[in-house]
Amino acid sequence: xxxxxxxxxxxxxxxxxxxxxxxxxxxxxxxxxxxxxxxxxxxxxxxxxxxxxxxxxxxxxxxxxxxxxxxxxxxxxxxxxxxxxxxxxxxxxxxxxxxxxxxxxxxxxxxxxxxxxxxxxxxxxxxxxxxxxxxxxxxxxxxxxxxxxxxxxxxxxxxxxxxxxxxxxxxxxxxxxxxxxxxxxxxxxxxxxxxxxxxxxxxxxxxxxxxxxxxxxxxxxxxxxxxxxxxxxxxxxxxxxxxxxxxxxxxxxxxxxxxxxxxxxxxxxxxxxxxxxxxxxxxxxxxxxxxxxxxxxxxxxxxxxxxxxxxxxxxxxxxxxxxxxxxxxxxxxxxxxxxxxxxxxxxxxxxxxxxxxxxxxxxxxxxxxxxxxxxxxxxxxxxxxxxxxxxxxxxxxxxxxxxxxxxxxxxxxxxxxxxxxxxxxxxxxxxxxxxxxxxxxxxxxxxxxxxxxxxxxxxxxxxxxxxxxxxxxxxxxxxxxxxxxxxxxxxxxxxxxxxxxxxxxxxxxxxxxxxxxxxxxxxxxxxxxxxxxxxxxxxxxxxxxxxxxxxxxxxxxxxxxxxxxxxxxxxxxxxxxxxxxxxxxxxxxxxxxxxxxxxxxxxxxxxxxxxxxxxxxxxxxxxxxxxxxxxxxxxxxxxxxxxxxxxxxxxxxxxxxxxxxxxxxxxxxxxxxxxxxxxxxxxxxxxxxxxxxxxxxxxxxxxxxxxx
Numbered sequence: 001x002x003x004x005x006x007x008x009x010x011x012x013x014x015x016x017x018x019x020x021x022x023x024x025x026x027x028x029x030x031x032x033x034x035x036x037x038x039x040x041x042x043x044x045x046x047x048x049x050x051x052x053x054x055x056x057x058x059x060x061x062x063x064x065x066x067x068x069x070x071x072x073x074x075x076x077x078x079x080x081x082x083x084x085x086x087x088x089x090x091x092x093x094x095x096x097x098x099x100x101x102x103x104x105x106x107x108x109x110x111x112x113x114x115x116x117x118x119x120x121x122x123x124x125x126x127x128x129x130x131x132x133x134x135x136x137x138x139x140x141x142x143x144x145x146x147x148x149x150x151x152x153x154x155x156x157x158x159x160x161x162x163x164x165x166x167x168x169x170x171x172x173x174x175x176x177x178x179x180x181x182x183x184x185x186x187x188x189x190x191x192x193x194x195x196x197x198x199x200x201x202x203x204x205x206x207x208x209x210x211x212x213x214x215x216x217x218x219x220x221x222x223x224x225x226x227x228x229x230x231x232x233x234x235x236x237x238x239x240x241x242x243x244x245x246x247x248x249x250x251x252x253x254x255x256x257x258x259x260x261x262x263x264x265x266x267x268x269x270x271x272x273x274x275x276x277x278x279x280x281x282x283x284x285x286x287x288x289x290x291x292x293x294x295x296x297x298x299x300x301x302x303x304x305x306x307x308x309x310x311x312x313x314x315x316x317x318x319x320x321x322x323x324x325x326x327x328x329x330x331x332x333x334x335x336x337x338x339x340x341x342x343x344x345x346x347x348x349x350x351x352x353x354x355x356x357x358x359x360x361x362x363x364x365x366x367x368x369x370x371x372x373x374x375x376x377x378x379x380x381x382x383x384x385x386x387x388x389x390x391x392x393x394x395x396x397x398x399x400x401x402x403x404x405x406x407x408x409x410x411x412x413x414x415x416x417x418x419x420x421x422x423x424x425x426x427x428x429x430x431x432x433x434x435x436x437x438x439x440x441x442x443x444x445x446x447x448x449x450x451x452x453x454x455x456x457x458x459x460x461x462x463x464x465x466x467x468x469x470x471x472x473x474x475x476x477x478x479x480x481x482x483x484x485x486x487x488x489x490x491x492x493x494x495x496x497x498x499x500x501x502x503x504x505x506x507x508x509x510x511x512x513x514x515x516x517x518x519x520x521x522x523x524x525x526x527x528x529x530x531x532x533x534x535x536x537x538x539x540x541x542x543x544x545x546x547x548x549x550x551x552x553x554x555x556x557x558x559x560x561x562x563x564x565x566x567x568x569x570x571x572x573x574x575x576x577x578x579x580x581x582x583x584x585x586x587x588x589x590x591x592x593x594x595x596x597x598x599x600x601x602x603x604x605x606x607x608x609x610x611x612x613x614x615x616x617x618x619x620x621x622x623x624x625x626x627x628x629x630x631x632x633x634x635x636x637x638x639x640x641x642x643x644x645x646x647x648x649x650x651x652x653x654x655x656x657x658x659x660x661x662x663x664x665x666x667x668x669x670x671x672x673x674x675x676x677x678x679x680x681x682x683x684x685x686x687x688x689x690x691x692x693x694x695x696x697x698x699x700x701x702x703x704x705x706x707x708x
Contacts, residue, residue, distance in 0.1 A: 001463045007281050007688075008268055009294055016084040016450060017611040017629045023074045023467040026625055027646045028634040030084045030613055031321030032113075034106040034259070036307045039113050039373035040321040040645070041089040045073050046115055046133060047082060048104065048226065052370055053111040054307045056174045056231045057325065058138045061206055062176065064115065064227055067132040084613045086298060087260040088253065102669045105167050107252045108259040111221045112230040114252045121217040130213045130502035133227060134189075137167035137205040141175035141233050145367035147374055149642075152631040158208035163306075164242070175238035176230065179211055181226040183244040186211045226250070234386035259376045267297055267343060270689055270696065272566045274488050277396075279339065280687040280699070281546050282657065288607035289681060293657045295607075296621035299614035299650020300336050300343065305368060311353060314347045314368040314484075316340070319617060319644040321638040326675035327374050328648075329365040330355060334384035335581040336651025339656060340396040342648045342691060348392055349401065350462070352385075356406045356415050360385055361422070379435035381421040383458035385526075389416055394666045396602050397693025404471065420466040421460040421484060428509060431492045432456045440639075444568035445558060447514045453496045453504035456523035460490045472668050488533045493525075497537060502544025517559035518573075519549050519582050527587025538593045545586065546598065551621045552605040560623075572617055572643055576624035580615040584652035588660045596677035599660070603681070608632075614648040617643040634639065658687065664699045674703045 006013075021027045023043060030041050033452025037053030051058055066073040069348035076095055083090040089104045099120040107114050119129050138153035147342040156167040156176070163186045164179035179186065190207045214391045215223040230242035245252050266274035277525070296306065304314040314393055317338075319331040321421045327381045340348040358366055359538065360381040363373035378384075389412060393399055401412040410418075423433035432451045434442060442448045463486035467479040496504045496513070504521045505513035522545050548559035555578040560567055562575070571577025587599040601687065609619055609631035618641075635643035659665045663676025664687065671692040678685050679701040687699040689708065698706045 007283050009265065011085045011087045011257055014086055014294060014298055015266070015632075016081045016613045018081050019612070019628060022077065022078050022280070023125065026636060027082070027635070028616060028636045028643075030082070030089055031645050032089060032104065032106050033302055033320065034110070034256070035304045036109070037106065038321040038325065039104075039106055041082075041084075041091075043080060045100055047095055048101050048113055048229070049117075050151070050232065051113060051229060052325050054305070054326050055141045055231060055232055055309055056111070056139055057142055057144060057146070057151035057153065058140070058176070060149045061136055061138040061153055061290040063134075063136045063229060064666070067134065067210075068098075068100070068131075069130050069449075069666070070132070081489045086264070086302070086416070089257040094122075094372050095439050097121065098129065098474065099256075100630065101215050102443060103253055103257040104254050108255050110241055110245060110252075111232055112228055114249050115227040116249050117227065118222055119215055121219055121223040123398045123654045124219050124221060126216070126218045130212060131215065131225075132210050132212040133180075134207060135165045135178045136208050137178070137529050138169055138206055139176045139231055140169045140171075141173035142369065144325050145370040145372045145374060146324075147367070147372075149323045156208065158188055160188055160209060161174055162186070163211060164688055165211060165674060166238075167208055168235070172235075174230060174233060174518070175235050176231045177238045177242040178229045179227070179242070180213055180247065181228065181249050183605050184213045184214055184225075185209050188229050192613075232341045240298045241663055247260045263301060263435040263624075264298075267301055268689070270691070271401070275344045276520075277341075277343050277691060279342050279654065280690040282685070282687055284685040285683045286603075286682040286685065289657065289661070290294075291607040291610045291677070292603060292653045294659075295610040295615060296336075296339065296586060296650045296653030298603045299580075299646060300654075302338050302614050302646060303648040304344075308367045310373040312347070312350050312368055312571050314344070315342075315351065316347070316648050317368075318365065318648045320646050321644070323364075323642075323644045324374075324425050327365045330360060330366065330384045331364065331378055331380045332581075332647060332649040334387050335585070335649035336654070337388050337391040338655040341391045342390075345392065345398075347581060348388070348433070349398070352388055352392060352407070352412075353404065355385065356412060357408075368615030376439060377457050379440045380458075382422045383455060383462060386416060386419050386465055390469075390668075393469075395692060396667050397670070399472070399668070402473075409445050414467060416466050420459075420462045421485075423456070429511070430507060431489070432507065433459060434498075434509070442518070442520065442573045443572040444573050445564055446515070446517060446567045447516050447562075447564040448506055448518055448520070450509060450698060451496070451507035452516075453493060453506075455572065456489070456493045457525045457529045460486045460532070460652040463489070468668055485511055490684075493529065494532070494537075496679070499537075500540065502542075502547075506570065508594045515561040515562075516564070517544070517548060519545070519555060519557050519578065519586055520573075522549070523582060523585040523589050526593050526672070527585065530592040530594075533593075542590065542593055542595050542598065545590070550602065551632075553609050553627065553630070554606070554619050554621050555586060556621055557582055569640050570618075570643070571641060573621050577618045577620040577632070577635060579618050579649075580647050581649040582654035584656045587656055591660045591677060595679065600677065614646045615653070617647040618646055662687055662699050662701070663703070671695065671697065674699055676701070676703070681700070
């Protein structure tokens with residue numbers, strides 16, 4: 001990212017660092033979106049994978065693989081420089097006598113991907129350069145929920161129409177039209193279509209045809225062409241999209257830059273036409289602070305989905321571009337709760353009502369295609385839903401939301417009461433809730449099961465937050481009762497602490513305690529019940545965190561001294577890295593535990609990791625993978641890591657800035673005293689235009705709150 005002089009960055013200012021790599025290096029391939037669909041931009045010069053514009057998808061099928069002068073480009077062994085920006089990906093490489101550059105965009109307002117290709121002759125003689133793109137598709141229109149990590153695909157029939165290759169599924173429910181914008185020759189591959197049983201990526205990607213362009217390039221000169229892949233649910237619509245984009249590919253590239261600059265400006269502009277709310281503008285001389293704030297903003301707005309057929313009208317996907325398209329996970333959405341409440345409260349309201357109707361004890365997310373449930377129950381859901389409802393109400397002032405009735409006849413407030421006490425139904429022989437097995441919790445930490453400190457501490461918080469709501473409604477007796485339950489429960493949570501160690505144990509059904517040195521207990525205990533811990537415990541927790549989990553640029557989710565570090569190499573929850581929201585929440589916990597300086601000192605290192613596009617699902621620590629230009633490297637999607645390139649919980653960094661660093665923490669009755677620590681980093685910092693209910697305020701580093 002470039003140094004930013006304006007308070008609102010452009011796409012250029014948010015560009016990732018250029019990364020130069022060879023074929024299949026440990027680099028997570030990046031993604032692009034136009035809010036209608038997504039695509040993965042691969043390691044080589046032109047190919048793209050996982051193109052999807054719901055309801056049309058083709059899973060992980062790859063197309064537009066480049067051949068140069070008859071030879072597959074990858075086989076030249078030429079390093080490729082990959083430059084991501086919100087609006088485009090530029091890929092550059094050199095072959096003997098040639099410079100090649102491609103610019104890939106997802107065309108605004110269109111169900112198409114376009115690639116602008118430039119070929120420069122660096123030799124001393126005119127030459128003819130043949131560029132062939134090998135084309136494939138497995139498009140299908142999925143009317144059911146995409147209840148799998150991979151979006152659907154299907155066998156396609158390929159045909160040539162002029163200089164285009166056309167793909168269609170057996171039901172004629174989805175079409176892909178691919179070709180170029182200059183004279184070219186197209187042909188079928190002659191390879192039989194793959195069967196329905198074919199598994200994309202296991203032995204092949206499919207091959208339908210190819211299109212070849214021959215460029216006559218003078219010495220020192222440059223030639224160009226544009227490639228377009230347009231999809232739709234009908235033949236006429238797909239051809240119409242193709243023709244519109246292929247008519248001016250360079251204009252499509254320019255439109256993408258304009259579109260994304262407008263999105264960034266809208267995100268912090270009151271009364272904008274893109275979002276139902278807005279975020280405050282951050283004015284600061286601290287580049288790390290600015291970088292982390294906008295890293296969080298970008299990571300959420302990149303997940304917005306406005307495609308036709310979205311049952312909510314708008315939603316925010318959780319991952320892209322490889323996994324769980326059209327799915328919103330409750331857990332991840334809740335980690336960006338403050339940002340959703342500020343940026344797009346109308347969408348948040350619809351999403352919350354939808355989850356209340358779907359019963360959050362039976363799923364971990366929902367499909368925006370059907371509204372139906374996805375996956376199994378996640379133990380976080382009671383805490384996540386309480387947090388979401390509370391954040392929505394306190395930032396919007398929409399207390400009437402609590403009185404709205406779901407299909408089961410209960411109000412949102414009734415559900416809030418239920419979530420506050422749902423843990424009581426999960427108890428076995430202990431006063432604490434048993435949160436089940438690995439699939440309900442962190443998935444790749446086998447010792448983090450049953451009676452964990454995190455969610456039991458969260459239950460204390462749920463009880464107290466719901467008591468605050470009852471107080472607001474005049475139900476003093478009900479509030480007193482919940483707070484008494486919370487005070488009794490927190491005593492039991494503290495019994496999981498390992499004195500002198502700084503971490504907690506997970507109690508098993510047989511009563512034994514398994515010590516677990518995981519950041520999630522540090523994060524949740526630290527941010528929910530820090531005031532219930534004595535000074536010694538708080539100091540020991542911070543010492544453990546700094547000794548075994550914190551790294552200069554990132555975080556180990558699990559201590560490498562924990563015996564379970566041998567269980568998995570998934571970096572979102574293990575010793576070799578951390579899920580993207582954990583550093584932000586750890587910094588919040590440090591502040592809540594009384595160590596704001598430790599959090600502030602960490603920010604420059606974390607900001608160095610904001611150099612590879614929006615936050616990834618996980619980043620490696622330096623011991624596991626070398627840093628990329630000083631930042632913790634994004635984890636890749638392939639086994640055994642299976643982490644996606646971007647994740648919607650990026651908004652945790654926005655909450656870190658607004659609530660923990662500036663101390664702007666509204667209650668249910670609005671914004672009161674502001675008590676932050678950001679002045680130690682930048683005494684001149686200001687959040688301009690923070691919306692809290694009907695107020696629009698500027699929050700200064702010294703704690704002043706000025707109404708606008």
